[in-house]
Amino acid sequence: MSSTGESVTEGKGRLSELDIEAIEMFINFFKLIGLPKSVGEIYGLLFVATRPLAMDDLMERLQISLGAASQGLKLLRAVGAVKVVYTPGERRDRYVADLELSRFASSFIKEELRPRLERSLQRIERMEGLAEAMSPKERKAAFERIDRLKHWMEKGQKMMPWILKFLVR
Amino acid sequence: MSSTGESVTEGKGRLSELDIEAIEMFINFFKLIGLPKSVGEIYGLLFVATRPLAMDDLMERLQISLGAASQGLKLLRAVGAVKVVYTPGERRDRYVADLELSRFASSFIKEELRPRLERSLQRIERMEGLAEAMSPKERKAAFERIDRLKHWMEKGQKMMPWILKFLVR
DNA sequence: CATTTGATTCAATAAAAAATGAAATGAATG
DNA sequence: CATTCATTTCATTTTTTATTGAATCAAATG
Structure with missing residues (x-):
């Protein structure tokens, strides 16, 4: 893996500089409309991700708690910003950002x-x-x-x- | 004075029911764009007032502190929502809501x-x-x-x- | 130019909002 | 249908934000 290029978006690594930049953008944007940091983080990571992520991924990569992940996703789903992806033969749900x-x-x-x-x-x-x-x-x-x-x-x-x-x- | 009609807007009385309704509207509106309650209150009272009010009036009628009144007015002035009215032969400043x-x-x-x-x-x-x-x-x-x-x-x-x-x- | 009065600042406190994680719930698997 | 794994809920804690008021500053008055 190259030093800047390793996007946590793939595999299990840390967040890349690029990922962090993008996520920060969403944190700011969500703050603007009065939503907490964690919600912006979650949406940002999902936006940046190249494939659907499970709750564990969010928790691990963003270093947020179970509750924050669950509640953040709930809100984002309710508002139509995040969709659930049911993967056959997979127990846990995965989530993607609605890009529209x-x-x-x-x-x-x-x-x-x-x-x-x-x-x-x-x-x-x-x-x-x-x-x-x-x-x-x-x-x-x-x-x-x-x-x-x-x-x-x-x-x-x-x-x-x-x-x-x-x-x- | 009639029981509902006595607007604190005139004289030194308490806030009327009507004043309170209007002020609450502004509190909500200001909260929506992320501004604190006290700022909404101040703007609301000035909006509702029929003449320029001094800081003391705001403090007394809204039951807010010196600091809150001063800082709220500062913000509202900075943002162009409130104007200072200099009254000749009057020591303290008076404030009006910019209605536009x-x-x-x-x-x-x-x-x-x-x-x-x-x-x-x-x-x-x-x-x-x-x-x-x-x-x-x-x-x-x-x-x-x-x-x-x-x-x-x-x-x-x-x-x-x-x-x-x-x-x- | 000393005094009074009005306005601002800011450290301390109070209130509100967000994050945490243990316990409860739900749902898939063997 | 018992077990395991994923998710939700919610009481508690932490963090952030707003409010207070004493101290400071500024400026008008006599």
């Missing part, structure tokens, strides 16, 4: 962003209810602020499908 | 997202350097993965100006 960003992003939007927006819109309705009960003068000021909020939310809502469209392909 | 989402979002993209992407692209260059040093067989596999990464990054980079354009206005 779009699926991942769209599930992030569907499961994280959209519900939040919806809760916000409900909240605005409740606020409008509260404002109704105010004196005319107060009501006017209240509705001004509520309308500003609404404006924000609607903008956000309009934008999301577009981002999705852009990502998907 | 666009400015805020664009500074977030400029200061958080874009630098990250740039670092990622640099990282990819480094990775290409590492891959050059590999055996032909390994190099091929490495470049395959690197190209996948590049694809992601370029997509992200292309999308950002568009999102900005959508937000600004």
Whole structure:
């Protein structure tokens, strides 16, 4: 094996410099959207791997615990970023990274962003209810602020499908 | 004062139900982009307020510490979400929320997202350097993965100006 | 230019989030 | 159907992040 070239991706060795660079990229990216380091590591290693990896591989190569590996995979599966590969005649599952960003992003939007927006819109309705009960003068000021909020939310809502469209392909 | 209507926004009272609803919205929103609760509270109260507030007001009404108020305002100012209002014949500064989402979002993209992407692209260059040093067989596999990464990054980079354009206005 | 008042900094503390690993669960094998 | 191996769960520990407030700094006032 050459000194830089030995990708842990093959065989059982340590992680190569290249692997580490790539994994760090994913750690950063996942942190950005609020996911823990271990999740980024797992996805990164799977992304970089040339074949499906089992949980043991992840634990050994990333030096993470059983629990972290299991929970990280659970999350990544739930979000569609990682797929299970059933190998016939093999007891344990193996995992691969889904390379299509779009699926991942769209599930992030569907499961994280959209519900939040919806809760916000409900909240605005409740606020409008509260404002109704105010004196005319107060009501006017209240509705001004509520309308500003609404404006924000609607903008956000309009934008999301577009981002999705852009990502998907 | 009516029971629901007394907005702390005016005078020195407690926060009204309406104020609290609005502030909670901002806490959620700010959490989404990884900012602490206190920052969301501050922006929320300023958003909801009908006139500029001083640091004391924030501390008193939100029940946060001196440090939290100062640091939160510092961050919000840096990011363009809050402006200082100098009142002539007034010793302390007063603050208002900048209501234009666009400015805020664009500074977030400029200061958080874009630098990250740039670092990622640099990282990819480094990775290409590492891959050059590999055996032909390994190099091929490495470049395959690197190209996948590049694809992601370029997509992200292309999308950002568009999102900005959508937000600004 | 001494004093007062408002704002910032930062070391200490509190709170929240993530990681660990032992125990429970589930499922394949002989 | 007992055993073994893989995975999940979850109470505990560790790490990270946010908050506090005393000490410092800055700048306006008299």
